[in-house]
Amino acid sequence: MYIIIGISLVLFILVFLAAAKFTPDSEMMNSFEVGGFKKLMIGLSAAAVLSISYGVYQHVTYQLPFIDIKVGTKNYTIFGDIGEIGYFTDGLVTKGEETELYLVSWNGPISTDSNIVLTYPSGEMEAWQPRLAIADNQSIEAVKNNHNINEIYEASPFTFKEAGEVEVSVQDENDSITSFIIDVRQQ
Numbered sequence: 001m002y003i004i005i006g007i008s009l010v011l012f013i014l015v016f017l018a019a020a021k022f023t024p025d026s027e028m029m030n031s032f033e034v035g036g037f038k039k040l041m042i043g044l045s046a047a048a049v050l051s052i053s054y055g056v057y058q059h060v061t062y063q064l065p066f067i068d069i070k071v072g073t074k075n076y077t078i079f080g081d082i083g084e085i086g087y088f089t090d091g092l093v094t095k096g097e098e099t100e101l102y103l104v105s106w107n108g109p110i111s112t113d114s115n116i117v118l119t120y121p122s123g124e125m126e127a128w129q130p131r132l133a134i135a136d137n138q139s140i141e142a143v144k145n146n147h148n149i150n151e152i153y154e155a156s157p158f159t160f161k162e163a164g165e166v167e168v169s170v171q172d173e174n175d176s177i178t179s180f181i182i183d184v185r186q187q
Contacts, residue, residue, distance in 0.1 A: 002055030009048035013041060067147060072139045078104050080180035085110075085170065087182065094185045095163040102135060103153040103170070107178075110153060115171045121164035130155040160184045 019029060020037065029037070067078040069088070080086030086104040093099050103110065112132040119125050135152040144152065160166060163186040169179040 002051045002058060004055075006048045006050075006052030006055060009044050009051060013044050013048065016041065016044075069143045069147065070139070071143060072137075076102075079182075080104070081178065082106075085178045085180055087168075087180065092185050093160060093182055094187055095160055096187055098157045098159050100157050101130075101155040103132070103155060105150045105153070106148065107150060109151055110170060110177060111172045112153075113172075114177065116155075117169040117171060118160070119167040119169070120162040121166070122162060124162070126161065128158060130158065132156075 016037075019026065023029060032040070063082060065079070065082060067082060067086075069076050069078060074090075076088040076090075078086040078088045083106050085106070088102050088104065090100055093101075110132065112134075114132060116128040116130060117125055118128060132153045132155055135154045140152055143149065160182075163184050166182045166184050167179055168182055170177045
């Protein structure tokens with residue numbers, strides 16, 4: 001978006017410069033005060049350079065809030081805090097239905113004895129002590145290598161009690177490792 005705005009400003013500059021060169025005595029060019037045209041060109045040039053620069057920076061550094069992966073023959077989408085910790089499931093996470101959750105860690109290993117604290121939209125908190133097992137097969141190794149993932153864990157199935165945005169905090173001996181949000185759907 002910023003790149004398009006910057007290019008538009010460059011086009012305005014070119015139109016004004018063409019008008020100044022080919023029709024310097026036109027009504028539009030004579031309407032500028034002394035030095036006003038020069039100030040306008042400097043201002044538009046600065047705005048164009050800044051806009052294009054920020055647009056390029058944003059395009060280069062932007063990271064999607066999800067990653068699409070393929071494990072075996074199935075397609076999954078990793079959500080969460082990409083680059084820190086995320087999750088993926090076999091389907092939509094729905095209230096009242098058992099969900100198989102996979103945790104994805106980029107930073108380092110998560111203890112298989114970790115506790116997970118769920119904070120529901122109502123404010124109710126629930127402690128979950130899942131059995132975490134390292135998910136390990138050929139296609140998962142390929143996904144880990146392609147996306148610089150440290151480890152993928154398979155958690156024991158769980159049923160969410162409430163719909164909405166549920167905060168999931170992974171804790172290791174009362175120290176919070178990290179947290180992310182899961183959007184739980186209504187049945």
